[in-house]
Amino acid sequence: MSDVATPDAKSAVHEDGSPERLAIDTIRTLAMDAVAKAKSGHIGTPMALAPVGHTLWSKFLRTDPDKPDWPNRDRFVLSVGHASMLLYALIYLAGICEIDRDGKPTGEPAISLDDIRQFRQLSSRTPGHPEYRHTTGVETTTGPLGQGCGNSVGMAIAERWLAARYNKPGFPMFDHDIYVLAGDGDMMEGVASEAASLAGHLKLSNLCWIYDSNHVSIEGGTDLAFDEDVGKRFQAYNWNVLHVNDANDTAAVAQALETFRKTDDKPTMIVVHSIIGYGSSIQGTAKAHGEAMTEEDIAGTKKAYGWDPEAKFLVPHGVAAAFQASIADRGRPLRQEWEAMRERYSTAEPALAAELDAMLTGTLPDGWDADIPTFDTDAKGIASRDAGGKVMNAIAPKVPWLVGGSADLAPSTKTLIDGGGSFQAASYGARNLHFGVREHGMGAVVNGMALSYLRSYSATFLVFSDYMRPPIRLAAIMELPSIFVFSHDSIGVGEDGPTHQPIEQLATLRAIPGLDTIRPCDANEVAYAWRAALEHRDRPTALVLSRQALPTLDRGKYASAEGLMKGGYVLADSDDPQLILIATGSEVALVAAAHEQLKEAGVRSRVVSMPSWARYELQDEDYKESVLPKAVAARLSVEQAGEIGWDRYVGTTGKTITMSTFGASAPIAKLQDKYGFTVDNVVKVAREILEQNS
Numbered sequence: 001m002s003d004v005a006t007p008d009a010k011s012a013v014h015e016d017g018s019p020e021r022l023a024i025d026t027i028r029t030l031a032m033d034a035v036a037k038a039k040s041g042h043i044g045t046p047m048a049l050a051p052v053g054h055t056l057w058s059k060f061l062r063t064d065p066d067k068p069d070w071p072n073r074d075r076f077v078l079s080v081g082h083a084s085m086l087l088y089a090l091i092y093l094a095g096i097c098e099i100d101r102d103g104k105p106t107g108e109p110a111i112s113l114d115d116i117r118q119f120r121q122l123s124s125r126t127p128g129h130p131e132y133r134h135t136t137g138v139e140t141t142t143g144p145l146g147q148g149c150g151n152s153v154g155m156a157i158a159e160r161w162l163a164a165r166y167n168k169p170g171f172p173m174f175d176h177d178i179y180v181l182a183g184d185g186d187m188m189e190g191v192a193s194e195a196a197s198l199a200g201h202l203k204l205s206n207l208c209w210i211y212d213s214n215h216v217s218i219e220g221g222t223d224l225a226f227d228e229d230v231g232k233r234f235q236a237y238n239w240n241v242l243h244v245n246d247a248n249d250t251a252a253v254a255q256a257l258e259t260f261r262k263t264d265d266k267p268t269m270i271v272v273h274s275i276i277g278y279g280s281s282i283q284g285t286a287k288a289h290g291e292a293m294t295e296e297d298i299a300g301t302k303k304a305y306g307w308d309p310e311a312k313f314l315v316p317h318g319v320a321a322a323f324q325a326s327i328a329d330r331g332r333p334l335r336q337e338w339e340a341m342r343e344r345y346s347t348a349e350p351a352l353a354a355e356l357d358a359m360l361t362g363t364l365p366d367g368w369d370a371d372i373p374t375f376d377t378d379a380k381g382i383a384s385r386d387a388g389g390k391v392m393n394a395i396a397p398k399v400p401w402l403v404g405g406s407a408d409l410a411p412s413t414k415t416l417i418d419g420g421g422s423f424q425a426a427s428y429g430a431r432n433l434h435f436g437v438r439e440h441g442m443g444a445v446v447n448g449m450a451l452s453y454l455r456s457y458s459a460t461f462l463v464f465s466d467y468m469r470p471p472i473r474l475a476a477i478m479e480l481p482s483i484f485v486f487s488h489d490s491i492g493v494g495e496d497g498p499t500h501q502p503i504e505q506l507a508t509l510r511a512i513p514g515l516d517t518i519r520p521c522d523a524n525e526v527a528y529a530w531r532a533a534l535e536h537r538d539r540p541t542a543l544v545l546s547r548q549a550l551p552t553l554d555r556g557k558y559a560s561a562e563g564l565m566k567g568g569y570v571l572a573d574s575d576d577p578q579l580i581l582i583a584t585g586s587e588v589a590l591v592a593a594a595h596e597q598l599k600e601a602g603v604r605s606r607v608v609s610m611p612s613w614a615r616y617e618l619q620d621e622d623y624k625e626s627v628l629p630k631a632v633a634a635r636l637s638v639e640q641a642g643e644i645g646w647d648r649y650v651g652t653t654g655k656t657i658t659m660s661t662f663g664a665s666a667p668i669a670k671l672q673d674k675y676g677f678t679v680d681n682v683v684k685v686a687r688e689i690l691e692q693n694s
Contacts (some may be wrong), residue, residue, distance in 0.1 A: 019318075019319075019322060020054065020058075020250060022316060022319055023054055023058075023093070023319050023322065023323055024050045024051050024054050024250075025050070025305045025306075025307060026089070026093065026314070026315055026316065026319050027046065027050040027053065027054060027086065027089040027090065027093070028046065028047045028050045028278075028279070028305065029302060029305070029307055029311075029314060030085065030089045030092075030116055030313060030315070031043055031046035031047060031050075031085035031086060031089060032047070032293060032298050032301065032302075033116075033298075033312050033313050034085050034088075034116050034117070034119035034126070034313075035085060035119070035292060035293075036292065036293065036295070036298055037117060037119065037312075038119045038120040038121070039292060040120050040128070040292070041082075041084075041085060041119060041120055041128065041292075042082040042083055042084075042085075042289065042290070043085070043277065043288065043292070043293060044214075044216070044276035044277040044282075044283075044288030044289050045080055045082070045083035045086065045183065045212065045214075045276060045289075046083050046085045046086035046089065047276070047277050047278045047279065047280065047283075047288075047301075048212065048214055048247055048274035048275055048276050048277065048278045049083065049086055049181060049212055049247060049272075049274060050086065050089075051247055051248050051249075051250050051253065052181070052210060052212075052247055052253055052272055052274075053086050053087075053090050053181070054090075054250070054323075055250045055253045055254050055257070056076070056179060056210070056253075056257065057076070057090055057094060057323075057326075057327060058323060058326040058327065059254055059257070059326070060074075060179075060254075060257050060261070061074050061076060061179065061327065061331075062074045062176065062177075062330065062331050062334055063076075063327065063331045064327075064328060064331040064332045064334070064335040065094050065095045065096045065097060065324060065327060065328050065331070066097055066105075066328070066332065067097075067335050068096050068097065068099060068110065068136055068137055069099055069103050070331075070335045070338065071174075071338075071360055071453070072173065072174055072175065072176050072334075072335075072338050073176060073331070073335070074176045074177045074178070074179060075139050075152070075155050075176065075177075075178045075179065075452075076139060076179050076180075076181075077139055077140055077142065077148045077149075077151060077152045077155070077178065077179070077180045077181070078130055078142055078148060078180075078181050079142055079145070079146070079147070079148025079149045079152070079180050079181060079182045079183070079186050079192075080142075080145070080148075080181055080182060080183040080185070080186065080212065081129040081130055081141075081142030081143035081144075081145075081148065082128075082129065082143065083181075083183075084126070084127070084128065084129055084130050085116075085119065085126075086181075087130055087137075087138065088111050088115070088116060088119070088126045088130075088135075089116070091110050091111045091135070091136075091137040091138075092109070092110075092111040092112070092113065092115070092116060092320075093315075093319065093320050093323040093324065094137075094323060094324055094327050095109065095320065095324035095328070096109070096110040096111070096136060096137040097109065097110060097136070098110045098136045099136050101133065110125070110135060110136035110137045111125050111126060111135065111137070112125075113313060113315065116313065117313060128143075129141070129142060129143030130142055130143075131477070131478075132451070132478045133478060133479060139155075139451065140447070140448070140451055140478070141474055141477055141478050144470050144474070145183070145185040145186050145188075145189045145192075146185075146186050146189030146190070146191035146192035146195075146444070147191060147444050147447075147470060147471060147474055148180060148182070148186070149180060149182055149186050149189075149191070149192035149195055149196065149209065149444075150191050150192065150194070150195040150440075150441050150443075150444020150445055150447075150448065150471065151444055151445070151447050151448035151451060152178045152180045152195075152207060152209070152448060153195040153196070153198060153199045153204065153207065153441075153444075153445050153448060154444065154445035154446060154447060154448020154449040154450075154451070154452070154456070155178045155448040155449070155451060155452050156178045156199065156204040156206050156207040156267070156448075157202065157204065157423070157433070157445065157448070157449060158448065158449045158451075158452030158453065158454050158456075159174055159175075159176055159177075159178070159206055159452065160202075160204065160206065160428040161403060161423070161428055161429065161454065162174040162452070162453070162454075163175060163428065164428040164429030165352075165400070165401075165429055166349075166352055166356055168345075168348070168349055168352075170348075171341060171344070171345050171348065171349070172341075173338075173341070173342070173345065173356070176206070177206045177207070177208065177260075177261070178206060178207050178208070179208050179210065180207075180208065180209045180210065181210050181212065182209050182210065182211050182212065183211070183212045183214070184212070184213065184214065184215065184216075184217060184222050184226065185217065186211075187211065187226075187230050188225075188226055190440060191440040191441050191444055191470070191471075193233075193441075194438035194440055194441025194442075195438075195441040195444060195445060196209075196234060196237050196239070196267075197237050197436075197438070197441075198435065198436065198438060198441060198445065199237075199239075199267045200234075200237035200238035200239050200266065200267060201238065201425075202423070202424065202425050203238070203265055203266050203267075203425040204266075204267045205263050205264050205265055205266055205267060205268075206267075207267040207268070208257070208260045208267070208268045208269075208270065209267070209268070209269045209270070210269075210270045210272055211230065211269055211270065211271050211272065212247070212272055212274050213230070213271050213272065213273050213274070214273075214274045214275065214276040214284075216276045216284065216285065216286055216288065216289055217286065217289065218286060218289050218290045219286065220286050221286075230269075230271065231243065231269065231271050234269045238266050239266055239267050239268065239269050240259075240260075240263050240266050240267070240268045240269070241268075241269050241271065242256045242259055242260075242268065242269070242270045242271065243256075243270075243271045243273075244256050244270060244271070244272045244273065245273050246273060246274075247272050247273065247274035247275070247278075248278070253270075253272065256270045257270070276288045276289060277289075277293075279301050279304045279305055280293060280297055280298075280300070280301040280304075281297050281300060281301070282297065342356075355400060355401075359401045359453050359454075360453055362453075362481075362537050364399060364534060364535070365398055365399065367398065368395065368398040368399050368534070369395065369398075369531055369534075370398070371394040371395075371397070371398065372391055372394045372395065372527050372530070372531065373390060373391065373394060373527065374524065374527070375387065375522070375523035375524050375527070375552045376552065377552055377553065377554040377555070377556075378551065378552040379551050380549060380551070381522065381523070381549045381550045381551040381552045381589075382523050382549055382550070382552065383545070383546050383547060383548055383549050383550065384487075384489075384520055384521075384522070384523065384525075384526050384545040384546045384550055384585070384586075385412075385413060385414045385487040385488075385545040385546060385547060386414055387522075387523035387526040387527070387545075388414055388415070388485065388487075388526050388529075388530065388543065388545050389414030389415060389416070390523075391526055391527050391530045392415065392417070392530060393417060393418050395530060395534065396417045396418070396420065396431070399455060399534065400431075401453065401454050401455055402417070402431070402454075402455045402457070402534075403423075403431045403433065403449065403454050403455070403456055403457075404431075404432075404433060404446065404449075404456050404457030404458055404459070404483070405423070405432050405433030405434055405435055405442075405457075405458070405459070406434075406435065406442075406458065406459035406460060406485075407435050407436065407437055407438060407439045407442050407458070407459070407460040407464070408434070408435070408436055408437045409459060409460055409461065409487075410432070410434075410459065412461070412487060412488070412547075413459035413460065413461075413485055413487045413545075414487070415457070415459040415485055416432055417431045417432055420432045422434060433445075435458070439460050439464050439467035439468050440467050440468060440470070440471070442458045442460070442468070443458060443467075443468035443470070443471030443472060443475075443484070444470075444471045444474075446458045446471070446475075446482050446483075446484070447471050447474060447475050447478070447480055447482055450475070450480040450481060450482045451478075451480065455481065455483070455534065456482055456483070457482070457483035457484070457485055458482075458483075458484055458485065459484075459485040459486070459487070460485075460486065460487075461486065461487060461488040461493075461500065461502075462486035462487065462488055462489045462490075462502040462505050462506075462544055463488070463499070463500050463501065463502040463505060464486075465484070465486055465502075465505050465508075465509060465542070466505065466508075468484065469508070472484060472509070472512060472515065472540065472542070473512055475515075475540040476512050476513060476514035476515045476539065476540055477514070479514065479538040479539055480538075480539075480540055481533075481536045481537055481538065481539065481540060481541070482540040482541075483533045483534075483540070483541050483543065484540065484541065484542045484543070485543045485545065486505075486542060486543065486544050486545065487545045487546070487547060488500065488502075488546075488547045489502060489506075489519065489544045489545055489546050489547070489585060489586075490502065490546070490585070490586060490640035490641060491503075491640050491659065491663040491664075491668070491671045491672075491675065492546055492547055492548045492586055492640065492668050492671075493547055493663075494547075494548075494665075494666065494667055494668040494671065495665055495666065495667065496665065497663065497664060497665030498662035498663045498664060498665070501662065501663035502641065503641060503642050503659045503661075503662055503663065504641075504642045504644070505641070506519065506544065506639070506641040506642065507641065507642050507644040507645050509542050509544075510613050510614070510645055511645075514539050514540070514614075515539070515540055515541075515542055515614065516532065516533070516536065516539055516540070516541045516542070516612055516614045516615060517541075517542040517544060517612065517613070517614060518532060518533070518541060518542065518543055518544065518564070518611050518612045518615075519544040519545075519584040519585040519611050519612075520543075520544075520545070520561075520564065520585065520611050521550065521553070521583070521584065521585055521586070521587075521588030521589065521609050521611065522550050522551060522552050522553050522561070522588070522589070523550075523552050524552065524553070524555060524561035525561045525564045525609070525611055526545070527561065528561050528562055528564040528565055529541075529543055529564060529611065530543070531565070532564065532565060532612070532615070544585065546585060546586050548586065548668055550585075550586050550589060551589045553571075553588075553589065553592065557572075558571050558572050558592065558607075559571050559572070563609065564609070564611050564612065564615075565615070566615060566616065566619055566623065567610065567611065567612040567613065567614065567615030567616025567617070567618070567619065568582075568608055568609065568610040568611070568612070568613075568615075568616040568627055568628075569608065569609060569627060570606060570607070570608055570626075570627055571588065571592065571607040571608060571609045572592055572595050572606065572607040573606045573607070574599065574604035574605055574606060575604065576604060577604045577605055577606040577632055578603060578604045578605065578632070578634060578690060579598070579603060579604070579605040579606070579632070579634045579635070579636070579686055579689065579690055580605070580606045580607075580608060580628060580632050580634070580635045580636070581594060581595055581605055581606065581607050581608070581635075581636050581637075581638065581682070581686065582607075582608045582610050582628075582635065582636070582637040582638070582646075582649055582650070583607075583608075583609065583610065583637065583638045583639060584609070584610050584611055584639055585611070585639070585640075586640065587638040587639055587640060587677065588607070588609045590638060590677060590678075590679060590682060591607055591636075591638050591682055592607050593679045594679050594682035594683050594686065595607045597679060597683050598683060598686060603686070603687075603690065605686070606632070608627055608628065610637075610649070613645070613648075628649060633651060633653040633654070633693050634653065634654065634686075634689045634690050634692075634693040635649065635650040635651060635653070635654035635655075635689070636650065636654060636655050636656070636657065636682070636685055636686050636689055637649060637650050637654070637655075637656045637657070637658070638656070638657045638658075638677070638682060639656070639657075639658050640658075640659060640675070640677060641658060641659055642658060642659055642660075643656050643658040643659075643660065646658065653689075653692070653693055654689060655685055655688070655689055657676050657677065657681065657682060657685060659675060663675075
């Protein structure tokens with residue numbers, strides 16, 4: 001990357017003559033100018049943390065600007081995503097090269113000075129909050145506070161797992177660290193606390209959180225709502241806690257980072273005390289958090305820095321080149337050595353090398369699904385959660401990087417990998433994670449693992465998906481192939497009652513763009529659901545499974561469960577159908593039974609299994625017309641969940657048998673009678689629809 005200087009940048013002489021200070025103030029002034037031009041954005045934290053960011057990147061971060069996706073690079077996570085201009089300035093000055101979705105260089109910089117000028121503008125590389133895949137050099141999408149912290153724990157877990165599996169004598173394939181910039185808001189959010197507690201338990205010494213303690217929030221001082229000693233809290237989490245009293249003391253910052261690098265038995269938190277909006281007339285106030293600086297404030301601040309107050313987007317000569325060299329001169333040889341080691345590894349460990357190649361490229365091994373069982377017809381059947389466990393364990397030996405766990409519910413969700421061991425500080429090569437009762441943290445951690453090549457999954461009850469909505473949403477935004485397993489999917493939970501019986505959850509999951517929510521109707525649909533989830537490379541999956549046994553349908557009589565791959569398919573049919581019955585999950589067998597009764601009475605009905613609305617909507621119009629022909633207006637959907645969304649498929653002339661209230665505590669048979677999920681009621685409502693449409 002060539003140096004960039006505005007025409008009026010004749011010479012870059014800072015008042016204290018320090019190249020380091022000149023680079024730091026370049027970061028600060030770029031942030032000020034970008035926010036001022038956009039008339040939008042957060043300015044205070046980039047000004048406060050520029051010395052910390054500069055010190056970390058120039059002296060410690062192991063990455064190569066020419067190969068920003070080098071697998072063993074250190075990761076930098078800006079959990080304070082509102083301070084995005086700090087990250088954009090660092091990426092720009094580092095000269096990071098842009099790569100496309102396939103990891104190929106485009107020949108363009110990841111961020112140019114023009115991109116910084118276009119901060120927060122449509123289609124720019126510098127959106128309001130950092131976005132993974134959108135901007136090279138951004139390791140994860142952040143903005144909702146605490147999520148980056150959670151992701152970083154997943155990244156640290158992944159590094160430990162990768163090292164345990166692939167490192168061999170003479171081949172340290174994975175030994176990278178994860179650095180996070182976090183703020184007071186992150187420390188207030190519960191997800192960060194959940195993740196931090198887990199990280200301390202697992203002794204993840206490759207993880208360093210740098211906590212910007214500036215005591216300012218949007219409403220005012222943090223003491224309005226937050227006055228605990230965060231350092232002591234993290235010591236209780238089994239973290240090594242260090243303090244830097246002044247963010248501008250780069251020597252102290254460097255010393256703390258050196259201490260982190262030498263710590264080998266626990267994660268590290270560096271509490272850095274900063275002044276938000278440093279150097280400005282609004283420093284240390286809430287205005288520096290949420291309000292734009294005036295032109296007069298900006299000019300005065302630049303003058304205080306010893307800067308030309310009239311210069312805009314000034315990058316003094318030599319600043320970018322020096323910063324880039326400080327990173328590349330350290331990272332490039334390490335990357336080249338790693339690539340040479342990987343070549344030798346292919347000869348020394350061919351099986352592991354082939355596995356590593358597949359994992360790093362996001363491909364599945366040949367025959368990965370060869371052992372997935374086919375389930376025999378069984379009227380009694382099997383719970384789809386039990387079938388899910390059998391299918392997952394048929395896949396696990398073929399895909400060793402399938403790693404995950406549950407929120408203290410593995411015996412209930414059936415998501416333990418047989419023989420996979422428990423992932424603990426003394427067993428980083430194990431495949432079963434124990435997240436504890438930390439659903440929100442679990443979701444964020446799973447995303448961090450997915451960002452680090454693992455095929456990661458989580459598991460809990462469907463009703464608790466509410467605790468996980470932010471990381472599920474972010475997985476969809478980032479196009480991550482995270483897998484979220486949810487069991488106990490309906491009022492079929494029974495005696496546990498309405499607190500544990502999900503009603504609205506299916507609708508809210510289906511509402512997330514890019515999330516493939518799949519609710520299979522029997523064991524053979526479960527087998528295809530897991531296939532679908534593993535084949536995704538750029539979208540997350542929610543597998544929604546039952547607690548109660550579901551009949552395993554006779555696939556000689558009914559259509560193949562492979563129809564699940566298209567989201568919806570004709571399960572049973574009649575010549576020239578008058579009526580279409582649509583269902584998902586446990587209700588498919590119910591409507592199939594109703595179909596048989598209607599057929600005996602001379603009613604021509606069709607049964608459509610609709611396990612994934614998202615997949616169905618991706619099909620072409622001809623296919624959708626073949627499943628739900630417009631000419632058949634008499635339609636009935638049946639699902640033990642809320643009604644929202646079903647109007648798309650039943651139209652204004654159809655009806656639903658769904659839940660419009662919360663459930664109740666009772667045996668499942670009593671609940672099905674109470675809420676109308678019986679063959680007799682389906683037949684009754686179907687006849688009413690036919691009469692109305694006659």
